[in-house]
Amino acid sequence: MALGRLSRKALLGLGGNGGRLGIGLGLVRGFETVTLPDLPYDYGALEPAISAEIMLLHHQKHHQAYVSNYNKALEQLQDAISKGDVSSVVKLQSAIKFNGGGHINHSVFWKNLAPVQEGGGEPPKRSLGWAIDTQFGSLESIVVKMNTEGAALQGSGWVWLALDKEGTKLSIETTANQDPLVTKGATLVPLLGIDVWEHAYYLQYKNVKPDYLKNIWKVVNWKYASEVFEKESP
Amino acid sequence: MAALLAPVATTKPISLPCALVPSTGLHGNLGSPRRLQWTKKMQRLCVRKAGPGKVTAKFELKPPPYPLNALEPHMSKDTFEYHWGKHHRTYVENLNKQIAGTELEGMSLEDIVVMTYNKGDFLPPFNNAAQVWNHDFFWESMKPGGGGKPSGELLQVIKRDFGSFEKFVGDFKTAAATQFGSGWAWLAYKANRLGVGNAVNPNPSEEDKKLVIVKSPNAVNPLVWDYYPLLTIDVWEHAYYLDFQVSSVIIKGIVPAFPYSHLCRVSRLRGRCTRAAFARISLYARNFIVYCECFSAD
Ligand SMILES: [Fe+2]
Ligand SMILES: [Fe+2]
Numbered sequence: 001m002a003l004g005r006l007s008r009k010a011l012l013g014l015g016g017n018g019g020r021l022g023i024g025l026g027l028v029r030g031f032e033t034v035t036l037p038d039l040p041y042d043y044g045a046l047e048p049a050i051s052a053e054i055m056l057l058h059h060q061k062h063h064q065a066y067v068s069n070y071n072k073a074l075e076q077l078q079d080a081i082s083k084g085d086v087s088s089v090v091k092l093q094s095a096i097k098f099n100g101g102g103h104i105n106h107s108v109f110w111k112n113l114a115p116v117q118e119g120g121g122e123p124p125k126r127s128l129g130w131a132i133d134t135q136f137g138s139l140e141s142i143v144v145k146m147n148t149e150g151a152a153l154q155g156s157g158w159v160w161l162a163l164d165k166e167g168t169k170l171s172i173e174t175t176a177n178q179d180p181l182v183t184k185g186a187t188l189v190p191l192l193g194i195d196v197w198e199h200a201y202y203l204q205y206k207n208v209k210p211d212y213l214k215n216i217w218k219v220v221n222w223k224y225a226s227e228v229f230e231k232e233s234p
Numbered sequence: 235m236a237a238l239l240a241p242v243a244t245t246k247p248i249s250l251p252c253a254l255v256p257s258t259g260l261h262g263n264l265g266s267p268r269r270l271q272w273t274k275k276m277q278r279l280c281v282r283k284a285g286p287g288k289v290t291a292k293f294e295l296k297p298p299p300y301p302l303n304a305l306e307p308h309m310s311k312d313t314f315e316y317h318w319g320k321h322h323r324t325y326v327e328n329l330n331k332q333i334a335g336t337e338l339e340g341m342s343l344e345d346i347v348v349m350t351y352n353k354g355d356f357l358p359p360f361n362n363a364a365q366v367w368n369h370d371f372f373w374e375s376m377k378p379g380g381g382g383k384p385s386g387e388l389l390q391v392i393k394r395d396f397g398s399f400e401k402f403v404g405d406f407k408t409a410a411a412t413q414f415g416s417g418w419a420w421l422a423y424k425a426n427r428l429g430v431g432n433a434v435n436p437n438p439s440e441e442d443k444k445l446v447i448v449k450s451p452n453a454v455n456p457l458v459w460d461y462y463p464l465l466t467i468d469v470w471e472h473a474y475y476l477d478f479q480v481s482s483v484i485i486k487g488i489v490p491a492f493p494y495s496h497l498c499r500v501s502r503l504r505g506r507c508t509r510a511a512f513a514r515i516s517l518y519a520r521n522f523i524v525y526c527e528c529f530s531a532d
Contacts, residue, residue: 094414098414154361154416154452154453155415155416155417155451155452155453155470156415156416156471157415176415176451177414177415178414178415197415197416197471198416198470198471198472198475199471199475202471202472202475202476203475203476206316206320206476207316207320207321207324207472
């Protein structure tokens with residue numbers, strides 16, 4: 001290919017999370033674009049914790065916009081690289097970080113949730129359950145801490161339960177806007193991310209963010225978090 | 235009350251110890267209590283505010299200058315009821331709680347915003363104080379049957395600084411639509427300021443005085459850079475989500491609702507524009523006089 005094929009790793013630029021989490025990728029014009037992943041459940045499956053309307057808009061409008069704008073930025077990036085246009089390459093970084101981050105974060109978020117009848121809200125068992133008990137005392141204290149951080153977060157962002165894969169240490173982190181967790185540390189892996197953008201709850205909870213934060217735990221998929229924990233722990 | 239006064243040496247006429255430390259437990263990321271860095275300007279402001287007759291017990295939620303359904307279809311009554319009745323109210327209530335018993339109590343809102351911004355190292359009341367100011371200002375930025383085009387000197391200055399009115403509107407919409415997260419888009423007047431933070435131009439010239447379009451994240455507003463805001467649009471999702479879900483729709487609707495004609499009262503932008511003069515001629519005189527008097531008192 002005339003322009004040379006950029007490696008996926010170089011293009012993602014935000015760490016290897018993309019591939020590992022099974023984000024859809026498609027090859028177009030010499031670089032790999034991303035595609036909107038399907039939800040692993042129906043839009044209405046998380047009700048009453050999260051309404052079908054929110055899930056539909058969140059997935060089809062918001063996540064789709066991050067996917068489209070990320071791909072658009074990649075195309076512009078490839079163009080700028082091929083022309084040796086350094087200032088355009090630099091200018092594109094913010095759009096790539098924002099939209100690429102939005103894609104990474106939402107791809108994790110959908111897997112972090114599950115309908116109640118499929119195990120949503122069931123506390124973590126096995127090694128993640130032990131790690132939580134050892135490091136935080138109880139699951140309840142993680143819930144309280146993450147809810148406090150989420151309620152206090154000014155503006156848009158995410159609250160994370162993170163695993164430092166170099167030492168099996170768990171921590172609670174927040175990131176602004178669509179910054180993915182990896183911006184807080186190269187060895188951090190997201191076990192659970194909670195979207196605290198207003199679009200994640202506004203149609204249902206309006207200004208009462210604490211109620212959203214209280215209810216989301218009823219549909220948290222701890223099984224997924226445990227799998228990631230077991231895979232990533234040394 | 236957790237907020238504390240840090241002891242500082244005071245000269246005779248100053249009754250107020252001009253120092254703040256953050257309350258404990260409000261914001262973990264503020265770290266250990268520290269003293270505000272006092273600039274000369276802030277000290278002056280503080281002395282001034284310590285004078286008699288300036289004490290208001292607490293801030294009140296100001297109603298918008300029109301009924302809550304008056305901006306339909308651009309902004310629904312439902313949205314307005316939440317936006318003003320819940321969000322704006324919560325900012326006011328939380329601010330009052332945060333400043334009660336501290337030396338911020340009794341200061342003007344503008345002073346609190348600028349002081350708690352603390353050169354980007356926010357003190358705890360900053361977000362609430364700035365959001366109260368921003369929302370007061372946002373309601374003033376719109377009016378039923380607003381829109382149209384400015385005339386006179388404002389139009390000339392817009393043409394001078396943006397090329398054309400249409401170009402300005404386009405750039406303003408783009409700024410509002412490309413805020414990566416919650417925040418605000420502003421039209422502001424920048425007098426003798428460099429484009430870097432709040433850097434003051436050591437060699438000020440007439441060329442430095444111009445209109446600019448700026449974006450600000452979360453609660454930040456251009457007062458903290460010492461710019462004069464003229465117009466704003468709230469691009470937090472709560473501002474449009476109930477009505478539109480997609481930001482570009484409200485931006486299309488709201489931008490034409492701005493009462494540009496009122497802004498025409500802002501004259502002499504090109505000429506001699508002291509803070510006090512600007513305050514007197516501004517549409518938002520009420521806000522600015524408070525803000526500007528403090529700084530032009532010398
Ligand atoms: Fe989201
Ligand atoms: Fe708002």
